Amino acid sequence: MKTAFALALVAAAGAANADVLVNEVVGSTTGGDVEFIELYNTGASAIDLTGWSIELWDSDIDAGGSGFGGADGTAPYALSGSIAAGGYWTIANGETASQIGFTGDAFFGNNSIENSSYTLILRDGMGNIANSIFFNDGDAGDQANDAGAAITADVTVGPDGSFLPAGFYRFGDGSDIIELHNFSDFTDYTPGAANVPAPAGLAIAGLGLIAAGRRRR
Ligand SMILES: [Ca+2]
Ligand SMILES: [Ca+2]
Ligand SMILES: [Ca+2]
Numbered sequence: 001m002k003t004a005f006a007l008a009l010v011a012a013a014g015a016a017n018a019d020v021l022v023n024e025v026v027g028s029t030t031g032g033d034v035e036f037i038e039l040y041n042t043g044a045s046a047i048d049l050t051g052w053s054i055e056l057w058d059s060d061i062d063a064g065g066s067g068f069g070g071a072d073g074t075a076p077y078a079l080s081g082s083i084a085a086g087g088y089w090t091i092a093n094g095e096t097a098s099q100i101g102f103t104g105d106a107f108f109g110n111n112s113i114e115n116s117s118y119t120l121i122l123r124d125g126m127g128n129i130a131n132s133i134f135f136n137d138g139d140a141g142d143q144a145n146d147a148g149a150a151i152t153a154d155v156t157v158g159p160d161g162s163f164l165p166a167g168f169y170r171f172g173d174g175s176d177i178i179e180l181h182n183f184s185d186f187t188d189y190t191p192g193a194a195n196v197p198a199p200a201g202l203a204i205a206g207l208g209l210i211a212a213g214r215r216r217r
Contacts, residue, residue, distance in 0.1 A: 023169065035113045037092075057069060057146065058070045058114065116164055138161075
């Protein structure tokens with residue numbers, strides 16, 4: 001009995017919670033940066049976010065890039081509260097409130113998300129990576145990392161031409177289809193609400209072309 005309990009604990013400690021995903025991010029826009037990170041719970045149960053955190057790791061190796069593997073802004077951000085089944089949890093800055101009228105579940109200061117390559121890690125209450133996103137500005141050598149240790153991110157976003165993309169969203173909440181956000185057109189930003197859904201019946205073969213076609217700046 002004692003042994004079985006110990007084994008169960010080991011199993012639990014090794015498995016990241018895969019139900020909560022990074023669903024939408026905006027970090028670099030025209031003018032003062034609107035910055036927010038939206039999580040989405042794909043599961044059937046509410047999840048307590050106590051002990052969870054969002055980390056932002058500088059991922060620029062190019063000359064002049066500052067502090068590869070260092071924490072960006074005032075990251076990490078400790079999460080609190082819970083996220084309902086099919087619900088959202090968002091951290092957002094003051095520009096998000098002033099420019100698009102949205103206030104998140106948590107607040108971070110303006111310019112918390114850098115405008116060149118970075119790695120966003122969502123870490124669960126047991127310290128495991130629940131989801132990781134590498135935002136790439138396209139410079140040779142930039143590398144997804146966890147505090148300087150190279151990783152293969154779950155999702156790589158960008159570059160958008162030779163720039164860091166404004167952000168990304170899953171084309172339909174929790175989807176594996178990734179779209180880049182526009183820099184100056186905020187109409188497709190949906191912090192704390194449903195992302196643009198995938199049209200019903202869309203042929204899988206056509207998704208890549210549609211993804212490319214929707215990208216504009
Ligand atoms: Ca770079
Ligand atoms: Ca920014
Ligand atoms: Ca959204």
